[in-house]
Amino acid sequence: MNTAELLIEAYSRVPDGIYRVLDGLDPTGLTARPDAEANSIAWIVWHVARSQDAQVAEVADADEAWLADGWSDRFDLPFDDAATGYGQTSEEVAAVRASAEDLRGYLEDVQRRTLEFLSTLADEDLDRIVDERWDPPVSLGVRLVSIVADGLQHLGQAAYVRGLYERAR
Numbered sequence: 464m465n466t467a468e469l470l471i472e473a474y475s476r477v478p479d480g481i482y483r484v485l486d487g488l489d490p491t492g493l494t495a496r497p498d499a500e501a502n503s504i505a506w507i508v509w510h511v512a513r514s515q516d517a518q519v520a521e522v523a524d525a526d527e528a529w530l531a532d533g534w535s536d537r538f539d540l541p542f543d544d545a546a547t548g549y550g551q552t553s554e555e556v557a558a559v560r561a562s563a564e565d566l567r568g569y570l571e572d573v574q575r576r577t578l579e580f581l582s583t584l585a586d587e588d589l590d591r592i593v594d595e596r597w598d599p600p601v602s603l604g605v606r607l608v609s610i611v612a613d614g615l616q617h618l619g620q621a622a623y624v625r626g627l628y629e630r631a632r
Contacts, residue, residue: 477614506559510548
């Protein structure tokens with residue numbers, strides 16, 4: 464297994480798990496929140512896709528699917544197109560209302576773009592510095608691990624919220 468194959472394997476686990484979370488979930492379940500300050504499944508899935516989209520597009524020097532493929536218009540969220548979910552208020556979390564079909568479609572689009580980029584990588588690419596705002600500066604390898612780790616953590620959160628929703632019904 465080479466570097467690209469390893470990263471593709473890791474990145475493939477996030478959407479596979481999210482699709483299971485979304486499978487058969489009704490609109491009420493998508494927006495259910497364990498309490499008024501908690502994140503909904505719709506917000507979590509949007510945030511996973513949106514964060515991966517923005518960060519991978521930046522390191523790949525590519526367009527974000529959010530804008531280039533019309534997802535921003537389709538979701539029609541009441542905040543800036545640059546928003547990825549970081550630091551959002553409870554009200555902003557509640558504003559993310561989307562169908563399972565749209566959430567899945569956006570994540571599939573982001574995943575396709577991500578895998579295309581990952582398939583081009585060689586070992587030496589991972590040492591390229593992609594963010595000098597940190598000390599030490601962040602390499603491509605570190606950034607890619609950070610993105611997939613965040614996605615896996617949020618996948619667990621979405622699965623937990625779905626379990627709570629199903630138990631309460």
